[in-house]
Amino acid sequence: MTTEPNSYRTGPDEKGLFGIYGGRFVAETLMPLILQLEQAYKAAKADRSFQDELDYLLEHYVGRPSPLYFAKRLTEHLGGAKVYFKRDELNHTGAHKINNVLGQILLARRMGKKRIIAETGAGQHGVATATACALFGLKCVVYMGEVDIERQKPNVFRMKLLGAEVVPAKSGSRTLKDALNEALRDWVANVEDTFYCIGTVAGPHPYPEMVRDFQCVIGNETRHQMMRQEGRLPDSLVAAIGGGSNAMGLFHPFLDDKDVEIYGVEAAGHGLKKKHAASITGGKPGVLHGNRTYLLMDEDGQITEGHSISAGLDYPGIGPEHAWLHDMKRVNYVSATDKEALAAFQLCCKLEGIIPALEPSHALAHVMKLAPQKPKDHLMVMNLCGRGDKDIFTVADILGVKL
């Protein structure tokens, strides 16, 4: 249906589209602001001082570059490809989310906005936003589903310590999609002084592009580090997908390297025939939260609830650029179940002395399937996009341990 483009890296077009995906499906109230944001982002990108300030913060505040670590014991255990971890869990605040947040908060300051709102699932994006707002003295309001507030208590407490107001989203399934609805409602009501800091590569244009650009630091570093350590590019990349920001950040700089195999791992929850959050594997194209993309829904176009053991992955959609990359067959979208992720989580703790978040545990579950099938000189990079401190309560609960 589609011919191969000269480059997979030129999107979106001026309407904010990746093929048929993306766009700006928002209420009229928000449109003038979204157009303003697009202009402000263009200007910031062209301004050297903006990038300099961001680079400084990424190095000295976040702790970048994050290491590219050869997971020797895991590699031996799996008996195939050489597995490397991109250690974004070592970032300040414990995940890749801070890369994007700092970029957006610097932009919000340029635009003169004093109040920041965000949505959060696992709480990582909320914590990152609260952190950046504390750093710059901005008012911060984070919307979070009631169910997630219960599942991710440590992050809720962190956000409050950092001075953010955490507002429970009580409607619908009371998870991430509802937090997004509430954040959009707040934004409509407060467009004049409020900046909406979106946590993944989704939402109306220019968010998918902007968040991707900020997260590309992951893939750009990986290229240099792999060249330095192995003298060539990796053979495959693996990352977990909620909305898809850590994955896009790793993948994008490699999209035009045709020989690099790329795998995005969605959450298969209880299984693809049961409750899951695999929007590409188990969904179809639709329009929600400002963009057209793959969504979980019924035959009538009503959005259905996703499920994943990981609160950061149970979003019923995916970033529009991923939807396009799927249709173009450039990226392979696969999935891992709760059970597989949990097994991978435990293996990583025991073999590597790293407690991963449940989100990248999904990516690791796929590495466990894939690596043994590859030759020993195959270089595989997995994005270890977050650490598991926030998840120990969930895991303890499932393992029947009382903390």
Place this chain on the structure above:
Amino acid sequence: MTARMDDKFAALKKQGRAALVTFVTAGDPDAATSLKIVEGLPKAGADIIELGMPFTDPMADGPAIQEAGLRALRAGATMKTTLKLLKAFRAKDKTTPVVLMGYYNPIYVYGVEKFLKDAKAAGCDGLIVVDLPPEEDSELCIPAMEAGLNFIRLATPTTDDARAPAVFKHTSGFVYYVSVLGITGTKAPDLKSVAANVKRLKKHTSLPICVGFGVKTAEQARAIAQNADGVVVGSALVSAVEKSLDKKGKPTASTPKAVHKLVAKIAKGVRT
């Protein structure tokens, strides 16, 4: 663009008064009760009916309309049942314009072409789709115009003079001015700013301008009707549905009456 819509505004102009536009959610609280509610609206004083197409994630609506949508969905509402309701209404009422209001996804999934054909056949006069700004006109607005349906656009306090021409370019039937910065059913409109904005937007369009969001009382309706061509009431009506339900959330004999009584009250405000 539909004769029914143009005739209605022409008739109102002759009477020298503003239109009362009433919003209820199709299928709320169930199909049978919803039909009774809709059928009684014109007699109670509604000039134009907005029929909400239920959606799980109505991001520009407040809790009242979201709850109404979820009630309808729980009772089995689908796009098909919404169009069936409209058809049943139209079988008895040939003159009251009906506008379908909602979000794009259920239409997109139904199929734009098929939706326009079925909606027109059911007796629909226009569409309001909240998450389709002029930037996305090629999705539904232009096909709707070609199919002979009005595409009614929302204008808001953030629609400034520079943007207004783009907003009105493909609008027909009437313009829906959103009286507040925010979602439905929460803030009360600031009547002074509404009057000023309606006046400002009139410079850009000869279409009737109807004002909604947050209108709950006959007094507000009266004040708005002095400057605008119509007043839209929604959340207050679906709240009346909610309040009339029994403990189990089932409709009672008084459910349609509760809505019609409130419509009659607000209609008085528009007519004086």
